[in-house]
Amino acid sequence: MERKQNYSRKREAILTALQKTKIHPTAEWVYQELKSEYPDLSLGTVYRNLRLFKDEGIITSVGVVDGQERYDGDITPHSHFVCTNCGKVIDVNDEFVDPEADTMVARKCKVKVLSHSVCFNGICMECLEALKKAETGSK
Amino acid sequence: MERKQNYSRKREAILTALQKTKIHPTAEWVYQELKSEYPDLSLGTVYRNLRLFKDEGIITSVGVVDGQERYDGDITPHSHFVCTNCGKVIDVNDEFVDPEADTMVARKCKVKVLSHSVCFNGICMECLEALKKAETGSK
DNA sequence: CTCCGTGCAAATACTTTGCAAAGCG
DNA sequence: CGCTTTGCAAAGTATTTGCACGGAG
DSSP states (O other): TTTTSSSSHHHHHHHHHHHSSSSSSHHHHHHHHHTTSSTOHHHHHHHHHHHHHHHHHHHEEEETTTHHHHHHHSSSEEEEHHHHHHHHEEEOOOBBBBHHHHHHHHHTOOOOEEEEEEEEEEEOOOHHHHHHHHOOOOO | OOOOOOOOOHHHHHHHHHHHSSOOOOOHHHHHHHTSSTOOHHHHHHHHHHHHHHHSSSSSSEEETTTTTEEEESSOOOOOEEEETTTEEEEEEOOOOOHHHHHHHHHHHHHHEEEEEEEEEEOHHHHHHHHHHHHHOOO
């Protein structure tokens, strides 16, 4: 049973890369990240496996930011902050939603609620500083 | 020197179409909807104007569902439910987030929070029934 | 041999953009 | 007239898919 050699090494690596980072990467980022270690890795494989993981529920998606899907290897319940300026995604380690919300929505809308997500939008610290600098510089 | 834009019937129509519906449509839907009244309308114009409205803040986006952006002409604070089976988007007329959440996130993450959104995911009533029917039918 | 995972490239799907023409004021 | 808006089509970008090949059992 020691087919850890070549059995699904790339697949494993894709999952690990995703779980190791906190930047909520795009498929392209994962591809670039692993390219040096797996020079023959193809972008299609990354997409295929990310999709597979998502279907299996072992990873999740933050949604599409600036046209690219952002994946998250952390499936524990938490919220996200997305910078509308640079697209950065930051974890917010809190749940701001009423614990009864899912049930309430299910009853009121007559639907089956499987999950919910909270996303804050705004400007991250780095962009705030950069914008401030640009402003004072130009005026 | 007011920056008033030129009046445009098509632009007006695109906005009105969006505000009149509750289905949180795609650009394509808006295009199809207006095509009969404006036979020479082009999809590019729809995209251009939706983007314009969004930048102006007079419409908003629910996000990308199944690869297509879903727009919302209703900018009053409310939540959404998205059916993961058929992609339908339903308004949930409640705010489940702690009113202090934005401030808390801003302080904790050292960012500027401009807005937040809550999205519930699950199966809508129609899909539930269809799935149930298919199940009993096949067994 | 069979199966699964993959590289590669072509295909697809959605959205944006360049440009000339048309429209508003 | 100057400026905005549009149609059209081409371009651009992200993602998916078809197919044959390679490795493992």
